[in-house]
Amino acid sequence: MNADLFSAMARAVVDGDAAAAAELAQNALAGHIPPAEALDKGFVPGIRTVGGLWEDGEYFLPELIASAEAMKAAAAVLRPALEAAGSTSDAPGTVVIGTIEGDIHDIGKNLVSAMLTANGFKVIDLGADVKLTVFLETAESAGADLICLSALLTTTMLGQRRFIELLVERGLRSRFKVLVGGAPTSRKWAEEIGADGYGESAPAAVREALALLGKVSS
């Protein structure tokens, strides 16, 4: 039963068992479970539970790292299938994505990147801990339409605001659409800093990106 598989996936992440997580991800693919569903219903709830355990002081950094590794092992198995699920139609746009400087969290950003790729976008993924000027220079040289900024820390979310200011300073604000996301951010935050959009999850990021580029109404 899929519910058992999903709870085993969450458990593997909570236990920090990368081998089990990778095997369960393989099982999902073998069982024709869509990779996005395996993430949404299995692995992501697991890492969110871990976040709660950390906040409650039950988990410390070693457990957090082990769980993150398990999450990454599962995502690595699912990612090719996630990307292959994409359409082959013309790219709806070119996206530059990364996690803001000072922030090494990249699990959520990688999911957004994979889902954008799956939906036909040309995605330039700069990784984590990316300088604001690198986002900008890459977007300019690639002729990007959209810049996606991920931040998981309350300190680095300020970099999202700074990035918009940088665009304004350089007279480039109207050149690019900017989409922000990451656990501490919100639609209210996006509005406050003058971003064009916000996505609370990878599917929401895709919907928002398509809407911002005028491909579908939001």
Ligand code: B12
């Ligand atoms: C896993 C994890 C880690 C891993 C990261 C591994 C990795 N490679 O990513 C490790 C162990 C390395 C880590 C380190 C640290 N962490 Co940490 N970590 C987490 C944890 C538990 C889960 C994050 C995660 O992967 N979530 C799962 C993904 C799928 O969700 P997500 O990231 O939110 O992404 C989704 C959406 O937000 C959205 N999204 C994400 N990005 C974008 C971008 C765009 C454009 C859009 C539209 C959408 C979007 O879509 C994604 C998919 O659905 C969170 C807890 C939490 N509540 O978030 C803490 C958390 C983020 N970490 C925290 C902290 C403090 C740290 C450390 C400073 C700890 C330390 N003392 O060293 C370091 C940071 C070092 C640094 N400079 O970056 C705090 C941040 C607190 C704060 N107020 O800033 C949190 C909130 C835990 C807590 N409650 O205290 N961490």
